[in-house]
Amino acid sequence: xxxxxxxxxxxxxxxxxxxxxxxxxxxxxxxxxxxxxxxxxxxxxxxxxxxxxxxxxxxxxxxxxxxxxxxxxxxxxxxxxxxxxxxxxxxxxxxxxxxxxxxxxxxxxxxxxxxxxxxxxxxxxxxxxxxxxxxxxxxxxxxxxxxxxxxxxxxxxxxxxxxxxxxxxxxxxxxxxxxxxxxxxxxxxxxxxxxxxxxxxxxxxxxxxxxxxxxxxxxxxxxxxxxxxxxxxxxxxxxxxxxxxxxxxxxxxxxxxxxxxxxxxxxxxxxxxxxxxxxxxxxxxxxxxxxxxxxxxxxxxxxxxxxxxxxxxxxxxxxxxxxxxxxxxxxxxxxxxxxxxxxxxxxxxxxxxxxxxxxxxxxxxxxx
Amino acid sequence: xxxxxxxxxxxxxxxxxxxxxxxxxxxxxxxxxxxxxxxxxxxxxxxxxxxxxxxxxxxxxxxxxxxxxxxxxxxxxxxxxxxxxxxxxxxxxxxxxxxxxxxxxxxxxxxxxxxxxxxxxxxxxxxxxxxxxxxxxxxxxxxxxxxxxxxxxxxxxxxxxxxxxxxxxxxxxxxxxxxxxxxxxxxxxxxxxxxxxxxxxxxxxxxxxxxxxxxxxxxxxxxxxxxxxxxxxxxxxxxxxxxxxxxxxxxxxxxxxxxxxxxxxxxxxxxxxxxxxxxxxxxxxxxxxxxxxxxxxxxxxxxxxxxxxxxxxxxxxxxxxxxxxxxxxxxxxxxxxxxxxxxxxxxxxxxxxxxxxxxxxxxxxxxxxxxxx
Numbered sequence: 190x191x192x193x194x195x196x197x198x199x200x201x202x203x204x205x206x207x208x209x210x211x212x213x214x215x216x217x218x219x220x221x222x223x224x225x226x227x228x229x230x231x232x233x234x235x236x237x238x239x240x241x242x243x244x245x246x247x248x249x250x251x252x253x254x255x256x257x258x259x260x261x262x263x264x265x266x267x268x269x270x271x272x273x274x275x276x277x278x279x280x281x282x283x284x285x286x287x288x289x290x291x292x293x294x295x296x297x298x299x300x301x302x303x304x305x306x307x308x309x310x311x312x313x314x315x316x317x318x319x320x321x322x323x324x325x326x327x328x329x330x331x332x333x334x335x336x337x338x339x340x341x342x343x344x345x346x347x348x349x350x351x352x353x354x355x356x357x358x359x360x361x362x363x364x365x366x367x368x369x370x371x372x373x374x375x376x377x378x379x380x381x382x383x384x385x386x387x388x389x390x391x392x393x394x395x396x397x398x399x400x401x402x403x404x405x406x407x408x409x410x411x412x413x414x415x416x417x418x419x420x421x422x423x424x425x426x427x428x429x430x431x432x433x434x435x436x437x438x439x440x441x442x443x444x445x446x447x448x449x450x451x452x453x454x455x456x457x458x459x460x461x462x463x464x465x466x467x468x469x470x471x472x473x474x475x476x477x478x479x480x481x482x483x484x485x486x487x488x489x490x491x492x493x494x495x496x497x498x499x500x501x502x503x504x505x506x507x508x509x510x511x512x513x514x515x516x517x518x519x520x521x522x523x524x525x526x527x528x529x530x531x532x533x534x535x536x537x538x539x540x541x542x543x544x545x546x547x548x549x550x551x552x553x554x555x556x557x
Numbered sequence: 558x559x560x561x562x563x564x565x566x567x568x569x570x571x572x573x574x575x576x577x578x579x580x581x582x583x584x585x586x587x588x589x590x591x592x593x594x595x596x597x598x599x600x601x602x603x604x605x606x607x608x609x610x611x612x613x614x615x616x617x618x619x620x621x622x623x624x625x626x627x628x629x630x631x632x633x634x635x636x637x638x639x640x641x642x643x644x645x646x647x648x649x650x651x652x653x654x655x656x657x658x659x660x661x662x663x664x665x666x667x668x669x670x671x672x673x674x675x676x677x678x679x680x681x682x683x684x685x686x687x688x689x690x691x692x693x694x695x696x697x698x699x700x701x702x703x704x705x706x707x708x709x710x711x712x713x714x715x716x717x718x719x720x721x722x723x724x725x726x727x728x729x730x731x732x733x734x735x736x737x738x739x740x741x742x743x744x745x746x747x748x749x750x751x752x753x754x755x756x757x758x759x760x761x762x763x764x765x766x767x768x769x770x771x772x773x774x775x776x777x778x779x780x781x782x783x784x785x786x787x788x789x790x791x792x793x794x795x796x797x798x799x800x801x802x803x804x805x806x807x808x809x810x811x812x813x814x815x816x817x818x819x820x821x822x823x824x825x826x827x828x829x830x831x832x833x834x835x836x837x838x839x840x841x842x843x844x845x846x847x848x849x850x851x852x853x854x855x856x857x858x859x860x861x862x863x864x865x866x867x868x869x870x871x872x873x874x875x876x877x878x879x880x881x882x883x884x885x886x887x888x889x890x891x892x893x894x895x896x897x898x899x900x901x902x903x904x905x906x907x908x909x910x911x912x913x914x915x916x917x918x919x920x921x922x923x924x925x926x927x928x929x930x
Contacts, residue, residue: 209841213849224857228875231599231683231866278727279899281889284869297718304721311726312896314734315599316867321724322690328720335718344670345620345703347696349677349689352646357682374852382845390765467577469844470757474581477753477852482589482745486596491865493684496602498595505596515649522680523647 192401196409204413214379218371218421219428225367226433230359231491233319238285239266239277246294248303252331256287261323278310285309285320297335353522364429365517366490369510371425372448373455373484374476376418380411380459381472389468404549411456418452438524444517447534451513454537457544458509464551484510512536560776564784572788582754582792586746590800591807594742597865598734601687606630607651609642612661623699624655629691642676652678653688728896739808740891741864743800748884749855751793751827755786755834756851757844764843778926786831793827794820813898822890822904825911829883832918839925858884886911 205211238256242249257264265283268274274286288306290296296303307324309317354361384407387393396406426444429435437444459476466472486492487501488510494502505511512533519525519533527534573579606624610617625632633651636642642654656674658664665671675692679685729736762768771781797820804810834851841847860866861875862884868876879885886907893899901908 207843207846210843210846210849213846213853217849217853220853221856224875225860228871228878229860229866230870232686232870233867234870236867236869274727279893279897279903281893281899281903297720302719302721304723306723306725308725308727310897311729311732312892313737313867314726314729314732315737317726317729318732319687321722322687325722326690328722332718332720344700345665345696346670346672347675347692348672349675349692351677351679351685351689352643354679354682354685357679357685359682362681362683370856378848378852379845382848386843386845468575470761471575471577471581473757473844473848474578474753477848478581478585478589478749481749481852481855482593482742485859486593492597492599493601493681495605496598496600501592501596504592518680519647519649525647529648 193405193409196401196405197412200409201413201416204417214375214417215421215424217375218367218425221371222364222367222425222428223432225363226360226429229363231362232357232359233261233316233323235263236261236285236316236320237265237283238262238287238320239268239274239283240264241268241271241274241286241288243291244289244293244295248294248297249289252289252305252328253287255331256324256327259323259327261320274308281310283310284313284316285324287324360429360433361435361518361522362490364425364433364435365514365521366488368422368425368429368517369451369488369490369513370484372418372422372452372513373510374480375421376414376452376455377459377462377480378473378476379414379417380456381462381466381476382469383410383414384460384463385466385469385472388463407460407548411460414456415449415452418456419449422448422452435521436524437521439520439526443527444520447513447516447520447530447537450534450537450541451509451516454509454513454541454544457541457548460548461544461551464548483508487511489514509537509540561780561784561787564776564781565787568785568788572792582750583796586750586796587799587803590739590742590746590803594735594739594808597738597742599683600732600734601684601691602629604630604688604691605650605652606632606655607634607636607642607645607653608632608655608657609636609639610657611659612657614662616662616665617657620657620696620699621655623695627691627695630695646676646678649678653692655692735808736810736896737892739804739810740895741888743797743804744862744884744887744891745859745864746800747793747796747823747827748830748858748887750796751789751830752834752851752855753848754792755789755831756837756847758785758789759835759838760841760847761844763838779923782835782923782926786835789831789834790824790827793830794823797823810895812895814894814900818901818904819891819894822894822908822911823887825908825915826883826887828915829911829918832915832922833883835922836918836925839922858882861885862888864888880910883911883914 240253242253253264256262266277268277268286271288277283286308288308290304293303293305305328307321309320311317351357387396397403401409426437430437462472462475466475484490487494487505487508489505490510494505494511497505516530516533519530572582608621608624610621621632624630630653634645636645636654639656642651642656645651646654654676656676658674661671673696675689677685677688726732759768762771801812805812833854837847837850841850861871861879861882863879864884868879868885871879890904890907893904
């Protein structure tokens with residue numbers, strides 16, 4: 190035991206001596222969470238649009254003013270000809286053009302009906318769709334004002350209540366996501382590299398012939414990273430609470446427990462990666478190329494899993510990050526206790542045991 | 558010249574000798590392109606929809622039928638009470654709950670208007686916004702049917718004013734998300750492979766101690782650097798080629814613009830990334846450090862590139878920051894050229910900035926290389 194403690198101490202020294210890595214290790218989560226919390230949003234704001242007004246009457250002017258005044262749009266350009274649309278789209282200057290038909294206001298009075306084309310640059314389908322929806326909503330509002338005199342009969346109006354995130358802040362989506370990415374990649378990457386490093390530099394053999402048991406070598410190497418990752422988790426939660434006013438509705442203790450569990454899952458994955466790679470380069474490429482995109486894309490961090498095709502929904506189940514994101518959103522935003530997330534917790538525990546068992550098996554083969 | 562060729566030869570041999578790395582460099586990225594492009598969609602489908610029907614009349618059933626018929630909603634369960642429904646929402650079993658009040662039909666006939674309770678799980682704010690739009694659309698359509706049922710045909714003056722909108726989706730009529738994502742993900746893969754490989758390569762020689770041996774040979778530093786980086790440039794271009802073929806064959810992504818323009822741009826872009834890789838190598842002592850830095854910037858570059866989330870929606874200061882993000886320009890150029898058929902005049906600003914980056918980054922890298930050794 191004493192030898193083991195000595196070994197762990199040595200590992201700590203190793204890490205703390207490397208000031209540059211340490212700076213990155215602690216600076217990274219802070220920089221990323223601040224950047225993403227403030228900058229990244231999948232809402233649509235200030236979309237540049239252009240107007241092509243063939244009518245130029247009171248109504249079209251009113252509509253243009255209303256649209257320009259909304260926070261979703263800023264009117265960047267007034268164009269005169271249809272032929273101009275193609276070139277401004279190609280340059281990427283505006284995302285949509287509102288095309289008012291000739292005699293818009295007149296038609297509205299005489300025919301009680303007038304038409305607007307919403308031409309969108311649909312290379313980005315999401316934005317195109319959202320623009321079309323938002324313009325429609327503004328027009329519906331305007332229409333209602335025009336119809337004030339008319340009694341419209343039989344109306345059902347939905348009273349919508351947004352729960353867990355009434356202000357629809359996208360920070361609430363991104364903080365759990367960034368926390369997951371950082372813990373996952375830092376823990377998995379660091380351990381896999383640190384173990385393969387010994388192999389590549391040839392020092393692993395020295396360690397293995399020392400009286401410390403192989404399992405102790407692994408635990409000793411992993412231990413400092415558990416410690417570092419926990420500090421990272423604390424920093425991230427503190428930043429999200431104090432800067433982004435993110436609530437922790439549930440138990441802070443449970444959040445801590447689940448975070449440690451997830452860190453251990455990621456570390457176990459890192460150990461597994463290290464057993465199958467000979468060089469640091471391989472270990473890094475596996476943990477970076479193999480984990481980064483799947484973790485970002487298949488965990489529900491940015492894209493909703495329920496919208497994916499079924500095979501991908503199934504694959505997402507083997508991404509530990511998916512379960513952790515469900516857990517932290519549950520604890521932080523919904524305030525649930527263990528009785529609501531025991532299934533996800535068990536899955537993480539199961540994955541951890543699986544990774545560990547597999548590593549132990551692989552590791553033994555290597556020693557023969 | 559001969560010396561450079563020898564180094565290049567040696568580097569290629571080294572890459573191809575490492576059997577463990579080959580699949581990671583060549584197969585993994587393409588596999589991800591094929592699989593993950595399907596995951597990246599903001600389209601909200603299969604919304605888990607539940608309802609509490611306290612009225613149980615023909616009107617309430619007709620309304621629920623409208624939700625059932627909508628392709629967006631999976632009408633799942635009927636909840637006996639609000640308490641059960643909110644517990645289901647806590648568990649994540651349902652995302653939207655519609656509550657129809659008692660005497661819904663009676664009050665509608667009496668007062669001609671009525672309200673409904675809609676509860677939406679808003680943890681994903683953007684999704685909640687879209688779900689709200691869908692719910693409103695279904696209810697509006699139901700309202701319209703109600704009107705038709707009761708309104709007498711009257712003269713035009715009595716008709717409410719109606720502004721009709723015709724949405725036209727250019728370049729991507731079917732709003733196919735993959736057409737948008739595949740070029741973007743290809744950008745990421747090309748960037749990540751070239752950056753990680755080049756970023757680790759020279760520092761590896763440093764860590765193992767072989768860099769000193771090379772430094773005492775008569776090879777010039779510039780020869781050494783070019784020889785080291787050229788293979789990665791080739792790998793990047795190769796990856797782009799295979800990726801473009803897959804995009805065309807599997808995802809039917811259109812290639813409207815000029816292929817040679819795309820290659821010309823990419824050839825310069827990869828130089829930027831290699832410059833960054835070299836710079837990282839110079840400033841680090843171990844592969845581990847190099848990797849951390851490369852990873853740190855990659856995540857930031859990716860999330861601030863406009864690939865997944867729109868840049869216009871970012872705050873002003875963040876938009877200024879994105880001007881220094883090479884991935885942003887590559888994503889823009891890919892999408893502009895492939896999907897809209899933009900020509901060199903249209904992508905001129907991006908091209909120029911990328912060129913400037915390439916000169917600056919490589920200048921910086923070469924300069925710092927001399928300083929550190």
